[in-house]
Amino acid sequence: MFAYEVVMGTGRQSASIQAAVNSTSIRGFYPSATVRCDGGKVFRSQAARDVGCLLDVDPSVVSWRCMPTPFGDPAHSVDFEVIHDDGRVILLDAHDREIRCDVAAYEEAARRRSAEYRSLSREDVHGGFRLRNAKDLLRYGNYTVPLGDRLRLLGALDENGSMPIAECLNAFQETRPVAGLAAMILNRYLEVDLDDAPLGPETMVRRIAR
Template sequence: MGIAKQAAMLRTARNSASIRTYHPAGTVKCEGVRLFRSQVARDVGCILDVNPSVKAWRCMSSPLDAGGIVHVADFQVFDEEGSILYLDAPDRSLSAEAAAIASEAARINARYRLLDRAEIYDGFRLRNARDLLRYASHDTPLGDRLRLLTALDEHGSLPLSDCLRAFLETKPVAGIASLILHGFIEVDLDEAPLSPETAVRRIAR
């Protein structure tokens, strides 16, 4: 497929995507334009942002030629090991067979998946991701970061309520959300909604 043809098909796909703003607006791992086809696609982006194995992701991926039918997946995902995954949200109506899309992805040393709805909406991960991404644009000052990481080094883990006391230079909830999103600390996003009792641990670097 020629470069000019690829560019034209990608422009067409982008023009057909919704110009609505879906919430939350912030992202931390998205590269390039933030253009979501639906709220369900936006929800997938939330899950990608809190997946530690995901290094980066892009909306409206490079076109795939699936047996003569052009398919632009909702996402192109890059993991920490250098692999590429083309991903569609659960509400996507495919113009080509999923097997044909997967075969084309495999031809260029990538993978393809159409997500199941349960992968996004079962459990508490999406709810917690949405809460955290409200603070995606926030940067935690060095002093607050050092105070919290030092406390976690001393104690191993701390309840979230105790961690909030380390923030003297910025708003505590925004500060701790930013540190979670940027991989300095971790919490269990699947067990329950984030609460004062949620255990916070430092991520080894």
């Protein structure tokens, strides 16, 4: 398993992160696709990768960035910088991160950057079915849905209001049905409940108003 050691100091950290981005081993964390990651996909651990999966299916997240510029004293490079649709900036650590400083000090340092600091718990990440469903969807994160398939499914949803996944799959004629549906959910054309149960044929699909 790849282990990324944070190197303090702006110049050395930049070089270290670039080396990690260029390394094939850094891409070994599953799944490989991201939707709203801005910049290099540099994950410190599988736990951090799991958090990235949740960020991609959070409807309030506009974008997220891996391992931004260190902050605080002693300097700390969080796992993610997250931009929300209300303008909030969250500096976020995964649940496996060893915190070597008083969390209140990190919170104060984040405020000086007009941001918030948050450390997730294991329950935040693994509670419920959201992470499992997010990983299932992101398996198809690199797919692009042709216009014809999008129009057929969105038109059917306009007529019916909502439809189960099993019926939605019939709309896809130009791409693999499951891949097409997953890509449309990830790209916020459609919404499904990710929390109550694993995605299945009976899961209801709704169109997101734009």
